[in-house]
Amino acid sequence: MPARRLVIEGRVQRVGYRDWAVRTAKSAGLSGWVRNLNDGRVEILAIAPEESMIDAFVEQCHEGPASATVTRIDNGPTVEPKNVKGFTKRFTA
DSSP states (O other), X not given: OOXXXXXXXXXXXXXXXXXXXXXXHHHTTOEEEEEEOTTSOEEXXXXXXXXXXXXXXXXXXXHOSTXXXXXXXXXXXXXXXXXXXXXXXXXXX
């Protein structure tokens, strides 16, 4: 399955971005996780049966929740980790 690592920059912490990402990813049928980074960014691992599903999710990530301001998203393919079930929120890294 295709997997992509996203790093979202902007006003994305303390605005409900992780909770929004979990809801959005689950409704889109993605697996993976989301976590805050110590430098103020948010990191997401998105896994889906089709690359187009991840592309649609990335487009939604540009908007995020209403109180977020996304200035940039770095994304690229990654190796799919084993044993990822569902889409979860992780602790800050």
